[in-house]
Amino acid sequence: MTVHHNKEAGVTLIELIISMVIISIALTGILTVMNLTVSHSADPVIQHQAVAIAESYLEEILLQSYADPDAADGEASRSLFDDVDDYDGLNDIGVYDHQGNAVATLANYDVAVSVSAPVTLPGSVIAKKVTVSVSATGTSLNLVGYRANY
Numbered sequence: 001m002t003v004h005h006n007k008e009a010g011v012t013l014i015e016l017i018i019s020m021v022i023i024s025i026a027l028t029g030i031l032t033v034m035n036l037t038v039s040h041s042a043d044p045v046i047q048h049q050a051v052a053i054a055e056s057y058l059e060e061i062l063l064q065s066y067a068d069p070d071a072a073d074g075e076a077s078r079s080l081f082d083d084v085d086d087y088d089g090l091n092d093i094g095v096y097d098h099q100g101n102a103v104a105t106l107a108n109y110d111v112a113v114s115v116s117a118p119v120t121l122p123g124s125v126i127a128k129k130v131t132v133s134v135s136a137t138g139t140s141l142n143l144v145g146y147r148a149n150y
Helices: 013-039 043-062
Strands: 091-093 110-115 119-121 125-136 139-148
Touching: 043 110, 043 125, 043 139
Parallel strands: none
Antiparallel strands: 091 110, 110 125, 119 125, 125 139
8 A cells, every 4th residue: 555645835934934034125125225216306406496596697697787887886676787796795595586576486595696806817808707606405506607898
């Protein structure tokens, strides 16, 4: 008489615990990478907005006259600024348009402007250096332009 032994196939408790530990370690690694990615996903947007703000301010300033056309220093409001020097020392907490109206969606950015005394550039070009600094949470940049006397 032949006896056949049927072995039941299955997973032992130790094998089950080891597989759960391996899966949880892998899942922790994946979730850590996802958390890091999501937490920094807005950084490029903030940087791009800061560059756009600085370019906007710099363009507005460089389109003004090199010298004061009405010989009145320090106009009362930004909407009356008529030369590059009027912007020297401008510090905006939040972003404002050229008329001095606040742009509510860009309230987290700060803008500072400095205008240097005239300098002589190569080729005997006399110009004023305009520096626009924009800062926000986690980012800060300076954009520089020159307004020549022509």
